[in-house]
Amino acid sequence: MLLLPLIERYRSLSIIGMCKNAGKTTVLNRIVEEFENTGKTLGLTSIGRDGESVDVVTRTHKPGIYVREGTLIATAMEMLKHCDVSREIVETTGFPTPLGEVVLLRARSDGNVQLAGPSITAQLAKLSGMFFSLGADVAIVDGALSRKTLCAPTVSEATVLCTGASYSRDINTVIEDTAFAATLLTLPEQRSFTDADRANMKGKAILRTAEGETVPLPEGMSLADALRSPAFDGVTGVYVSGAVTDALLKPVLMAGKRFNGLELSAEDGSKLLITRDTFDKLKLRGISLTAARSTKVAAITVNPFSAYGFDLDKDELLHRMREKVDVPVINVLDDVALSDLSWHEESKKAIEARRAEEEQNKNSSHCCQVE
């Protein structure tokens, strides 16, 4: 199954992973490959560092990013020596990273690149603009570990969510949590407040009263206090600027009150930092979650192989994921012949070797103590 038909209508795309080794880079390589014959120019960057050939966290094999001639790449100065395309430097950005300033280059040949882009949302949005003005048709941002802010609509129109066996050994957890992440990203659009209400708001939150008035959350009052107070009886909508967290919502739930049809909205899905448990309880209490700007999840990809050595059944994973969400789901490795997965076996061996090494180190340190 191809990714291209699912993503080609978007001008900007982000790839986010539920965890490390979810197959983000594999997805990115597939996108690059599938775009090859469309005549479209891609602009690639990442949030923070990505694209090392060996994973710096788990030390397992990671596929590199192999781009086509003409691709625009935004990466940090220090990464240039790991980009073996013929490089044309086209712009400097002034965005600093621990690996030096982010620079833009055009690949004048096919080849490997390593991405290390800015980690500030505003800078990423600016980079997309630079890509387009330099002639890119599509801007793609590769996400790093648990950087969900990346799917903020200001950065990309749509997201490919990557998940897989590396997230958990338990297939149920993988499926439930991924589906939940997708739900948060694709909440319905809020209807209680106008753009002007939100633009002019002061303080942390605004409320829509039973009389249809928009009022700010009184200073010194928590959201839970306000919702429990008789003064705000019958509130129909709440909009929170900034993060919506469990800590904010738990007191609301503890009140034991029912809120019939109360609409609770955040700026976008990336601002919702809540657990599935809280989400379910909100529903039970009659609170519906919405977002001012919704993100599109173009596809969910699954990777049945784990970097930690516990693989899941690929057909079961794909099948059950598809049942759970109404977003297209594909297996990132479905075109790859098993013989090509030699690296996967290798990385398993590498993990084993490292474990043995650690074990030995532990023992030898014991020896030292004994001596």
Add this chain to the structure above:
Amino acid sequence: MSLNFAQQENIGFRYVVDALRCDSPYGDARVRRLRFYGSHEKEALLKDLRNVCAVMATLEEKSDRYGRIERLMMQLKDIRRSVERCREIALNEVELFELKRFLLQSELIAPVFAEINEAAKLQDIEILAQSEALKLLDLDGQHAATFFIPDVYSKTLRAARKEKRRVEEELRRAQGEKERAPLMAERAKLAAVEDDEERHIRAELSEGLRPFLDGILGCMDAIGMFDFTLARAKLARRCGGVVPELTEDVIEMEDMVNPRIAEALQERKRSFTPVSISMGKGATVITGANMGGKSVALKTIALNAYVLSAGILPFAKQAKLPLFDGVHIVSEDLENVDRGLSSFGAEIVRFNEVLDECGLSEKAKGQASGKHMLLLDEFARGTNPEEGAMIVKAVTRFLNRRDTFSVLTTHYDGVAEEAAAHYEVVGLRDMNTDKVKTEIDAARKEDGADVIAAHMNYGLYRVEKEQGCPRDALNICRLLSLEGEILHDIETLY
């Protein structure tokens, strides 16, 4: 320079510096590290100031050219460190890219500057296009704003890239990891050859650039100087500025302004009263009622003497003054009481230091040199009035006998007799009492004081012979209708 940051802030100098808006990082660097002229550099200063005036005079006529050059300068990045590095080592590809960008920009800036300079005729500022150096880096002759070493540059490079491209094409057709792996390995080897050759070429280019580095740095310097000059001209157009006549023994300033205080007043819908003063060496004393603007006058004098030494036009209609090596201010509210001294003690310690710096103390005699201006704001105000008056009198007498310009503000009686010149804040002297009285009666009771403030004249006038204290306090009491019995009592006491 002679004033520390707090003092510079206090007299409004930092405000002036912040108001200097440069467009290029080279101009910004000049603002951040201002050059202060010493009294022996009069000619250089005048040349600099004339350039500022020449730019100011052509701002209207050449406004579109100035707009264009500003936009071009805004795109520059400070890469002087790379240029310096190029003397020793080979630049990397990003540094070469940035250098090429600068050189391209120099070709755009130079002709616009030439057009401006035809009218402005600036002295010792010339922005030259760095075309020779650009030729070295413009490898394909396209004037492209990017940096890429084209295949034609070297045989080795061409061969390596051709071979690599062949492998890459095969890779595009390859199926499966088995076919791919050997091709990737081959490609990696060729990429290493390409990389090696590129590094070699970058070293060659860097070496070729070396003879041009001084010219490039000179160009950056000229852009910085022009940018700084333009910023000063725009400031002068906004706040007023005049080329002064540099004198030795006299100061004659007409309608001086202090932009910071002027802005603060404007926010409160009041306007700044320009300060005019003329004085010679020795001590000049400014007297006046409290809140009458003595300190404002003192700060304005200090600011205008100080900006001059930083190459900024004095904010005045006419200016005759010396170029000072040091402007020193002693003000109780600026002294650091952390030294465990009372504010009065700190003031005395600071005054001693200033005397040393100006070469006026016994200890520093013959050591310190140059021209200095010394400003004392309400010296010894923290002590009791009787003693304070005696101290200030003695200080004034001392300063009046010295070959230095000193200005003191005070409200102590009898000090002015010791000074060479005596100025007083006009205050309510020229006020039309009947008119103001009518206005006050028309206004709400609590607004009376504001009405008086609006009529207060903060200008200075020269007191030729002792006229006795101004009767402003009594006037105010009358205008604000102080209880009749008390008022009568005061009048009999006067």
